[in-house]
Amino acid sequence: MPVPAEVLDRSDSMQTELPTIANSLFNPSFNQAASNYNKGYNAARPAKDIARHLHHVSSTEDEIDLLSEKGEQLQEKALSIIKKLVPEWSDVDHIVMDRISGAMTNAVFFVTAQNPYRRVLLRVYGIGCDQLVDREQELSWLSILSRHGIGALLLGTFTNGRVEQYLDCQTLTRDDIRDPQTSCQIARGLYELHAISQIYPNKRTDIPEVWKNIAKWVPIVESLLPALEKRSEHHRSMIERFDLPQVFSELPLFKQHLDALRSPIVFTHNDTQYGNIMRFRDETGRLVVVDFEYCGYNPRGFDIANHFCEWTADYHSNEPAKLHPSRYPTLAEQVRFLESYLDERDLAQGTVSSSFQRQNDVQQLLREIEGYVLASHFMWGLWGLIQANQSEIDYDFFQYGTERLTSFVDGWTIWKAKVTGQ
Structure with a gap:
């Protein structure tokens, strides 16, 4: 989600009386x-x-x-x-x-x-x-x-x-999150965040945030489409191109295939774009994450996939709403990230994965990401259209929303053929 932050600063005047997990999100303790x-x-x-x-x-x-x-x-x-x-x-x-x-x-x-x-x-x-x-x-x-x-x-x-x-x-930059060392640090921190569900486990009746948001936002988008279409011929043609009624009708099938991936439900941030991750200006160089507006219980595959989608954004360019799919992490970059994520898991659990088990775990995560990257595109696409109708901020939310929806529609067409064999 395009909410780039700037430089933040910390005061240590307030102390917690409870056991502190970390002074930073990304801490092995x-x-x-x-x-x-x-x-x-x-x-x-x-x-x-x-x-x-x-x-x-x-x-x-x-x-x-x-x-x-x-x-x-x-x-x-x-x-x-x-x-x-x-x-x-x-x-x-x-x-x-x-x-x-x-x-x-x-x-x-x-x-x-x-x-x-x-x-x-x-x-x-x-x-x-x-x-x-x-x-x-x-x-x-x-x-x-x-x-x-x-x-x-x-x-x-x-x-x-x-x-x-x-x-x-x-605040990190679009280039920082691509840096191998920083990327691995983010991966380890993401596992630590997901592990919060060990303290505060979700209930089986809890609806994951991605589906909760989609269920809430689809009716809003349906109600505002006529107003968006009237803004310009460009708006009308873009909306017609998506055939959103057809897209919405396939959501149960889409969810069915995502559920089949059996991605564990964990506590997730759901918006780890580079503007929401910062590095302390001290000798530790540790990272801290901010802006938990969209946090909650979600499949782990969604949180990782959503972070990968943010590699394609440059919110401080001349076209801040434009996405660059060619910047999506390569397979090698994804595997490096996932290896660090799993290293942190093994360290936390005091286990050592065999090469066979590690390979299986990486492949499982890649399958989860392949599906949930589409869910990320769809959810934030809806978000963009809603913001385009109501926000007074000088930002092209319509372009952002339609770019995310384009990625969803194109990706879902390919993935649907793959998982259904049709």
Whole structure:
């Protein structure tokens, strides 16, 4: 999803009283800490209840209206909210707000107080985003994850936004995620994130996020197609090209074939594009992941496939909505990533896979990815069309959505013939 972030910075003023899994998402100590933590808490409790138990997050009914509040008025409103949510800011009387460029759905600000010097991140949700994001679920997970040292610590919420810890990190670039060493580091971290389901297992009745989103977004897209078609001849011809009614009618068949892949359901980020992964500006060079708007329980194949799809994006180019399929990782690059993912699994479990077992595991993951890359294209294609109809941000969401849908339709045609033999 095109939501590139910029540089974030970290403050260590708040300490957790609970066992900390890591100061970064990508830390090999996860499983031992997870095991220790799990001895004292009921892993079967719903995530929402656990979030309330782990981390009481302050909240206020205040709201920021970015359309009418500008300049000093905006700063006064922001400072008033921060003071209510973060007691340490009670003696601050002046702030500077720097808006992060490039964020596509939310307005994100670095808020700095000079005397005394403090910094936080202020996030104001975009208009209409509640159609796409389950805020209650997101905040529940943020509360859990931040208390485990994963991502930025959630400091408080207001009606249409939240205040987060400020991280001293550098956002990765489109080239960084292709770097072999960084790619392997991301792979290991992705396994650690997936392993969170060992502490907070999903219920068998839980619907995976990909299908939950598709079920919710398809009716929205159906309702807005007439309005999109009226925008221009280009919009109309592109929409007609997809024959979306036919595509929607084949979703049960598509799901049937994906379910047959038996990809394990784990806790997933679902949006590990390069703008959501950052490297600390210290001697460790460790990585941290941010923006958990779309996180939840999903097939592991979806999360890995979705990351591979993000290799094709360049959100800071002259055509930020254009995808470049030729940049999708080669088979060798995929295998290298998967080997690191499985290395982390074996390390966490204290096992050593035989060459035969490792080869089978890699092939299984490749099969999962082959199918779920199509699910990623379809889900974010729907997302793009919805944003094209409602977002006021200067970004070609329609092009982004249609490019993802084109990749789905073309790929599904080939994959359907392969799995059905027709």
